[in-house]
Amino acid sequence: RKYNIAILGATGAVGQEFLNLIEERNFPYDNLKLLASKRSAGKIISFMGKDFTVEEATDDSFKNIDIALFAGGSASTKFAPAAVKYGAVVIDNSSAFRMDPSVPLVVPEVNPEAIQQHKGIIANPNCSTIIMAMALKPLYNQAKIKRIVVSTYQAVSGAGKEAIDELDSQVQAIVENRPVEANILPSASLPKHYQIAFNVIPHIDVFVEDNYTKEEMKMVHETHKIFNDYTIGITATTVRVPIYRSHSESINIEFVEEVSVDKAKELLAAFPGVILQDNPAEMLYPMPLFTSNQNEVFVGRIRKDNSVQNALNLWVVGDQIRKGAALNALQIAEHMIEHNLI
Numbered sequence: 001r002k003y004n005i006a007i008l009g010a011t012g013a014v015g016q017e018f019l020n021l022i023e024e025r026n027f028p029y030d031n032l033k034l035l036a037s038k039r040s041a042g043k044i045i046s047f048m049g050k051d052f053t054v055e056e057a058t059d060d061s062f063k064n065i066d067i068a069l070f071a072g073g074s075a076s077t078k079f080a081p082a083a084v085k086y087g088a089v090v091i092d093n094s095s096a097f098r099m100d101p102s103v104p105l106v107v108p109e110v111n112p113e114a115i116q117q118h119k120g121i122i123a124n125p126n127c128s129t130i131i132m133a134m135a136l137k138p139l140y141n142q143a144k145i146k147r148i149v150v151s152t153y154q155a156v157s158g159a160g161k162e163a164i165d166e167l168d169s170q171v172q173a174i175v176e177n178r179p180v181e182a183n184i185l186p187s188a189s190l191p192k193h194y195q196i197a198f199n200v201i202p203h204i205d206v207f208v209e210d211n212y213t214k215e216e217m218k219m220v221h222e223t224h225k226i227f228n229d230y231t232i233g234i235t236a237t238t239v240r241v242p243i244y245r246s247h248s249e250s251i252n253i254e255f256v257e258e259v260s261v262d263k264a265k266e267l268l269a270a271f272p273g274v275i276l277q278d279n280p281a282e283m284l285y286p287m288p289l290f291t292s293n294q295n296e297v298f299v300g301r302i303r304k305d306n307s308v309q310n311a312l313n314l315w316v317v318g319d320q321i322r323k324g325a326a327l328n329a330l331q332i333a334e335h336m337i338e339h340n341l342i
């Protein structure tokens with residue numbers, strides 16, 4: 001069977017990756033509708049030898065659509081109800097519905113069973129949460145997790161195409177000894193902006209309770225929901241770094257019982273969607289240089305944390321636009337097709 005697909009946010013970094021992946025994975029589509037804001041409507045995108053004109057999204061855009069892939073942003077809140085009303089399954093990469101009890105929050109390799117509870121919308125977790133969840137799940141299957149301390153090193157792609165372009169232009173300006181412009185990071189909506197080239201910014205999204213950021217609290221609340229385990233202690237520090245596409249994460253995990261380094265390596269190497277890259281003698285460890293544009297999440301630098309009982313340190317790297325967003329969403333659709341859920 002083939003499916004009628006709509007991509008909302010087709011002209012952004014995640015929207016473009018949806019198209020790359022649909023082609024690469026030979027996703028069974030019949031009709032494809034590319035939707036965006038009024039500003040982007042009219043753009044021509046050539047895809048698989050055909051030219052598609054990007055249309056301005058309206059409620060009626062979702063008539064006869066089977067699967068609506070939402071790249072993210074405020075448009076999700078606006079159009080999800082209409083898409084569901086028209087009978088489409090919405091797979092939404094925005095944060096709008098992630099904590100809604102009636103909306104499954106899914107990483108297909110981690111909690112696929114949640115998909116069938118959907119009421120029309122399935123939420124894609126935040127990129128940094130997905131990447132961490134892929135490393136946690138094989139270990140969590142072995143031993144319950146008591147506490148997680150995570151620090152992230154997040155690519156500019158997480159802040160969209162404009163942030164990627166801004167890193168580019170800042171590096172060019174510095175190389176050519178011209179003044180550097182900063183208009184996007186930490187977030188376009190904030191009153192102040194900082195240069196990201198040759199800098200790191202310990203601020204992603206906006207500040208919330210206890211001077212954590214929304215990004216840090218997403219890692220806490222979304223991980224609890226995905227694992228359906230609200231007893232795990234989680235604390236996060238999320239940082240923007242001058243990297244184009246991959247998010248890196250330093251994760252310290254405390255288990256209720258010992259998980260040896262060898263056991264952890266065995267479990268991670270066997271987990272679908274994870275690649276173990278851990279051989280210090282060969283200087284082998286995950287780096288954005290190797291993980292960008294890849295589908296898997298890469299794990300290395302696995303060490304016993306000798307400062308406390310039953311704890312390990314991991315270094316985890318994954319492509320934010322692929323597994324962190326577009327690939328995870330498309331895999332949810334693939335899972336639904338495979339299990340006749342759509």
Ligand code: 2RA
Nearest residue numbers: 126127128154158159
């Ligand atoms: C970021 N995780 O990296 C957020 C949203 N994609 O900016």
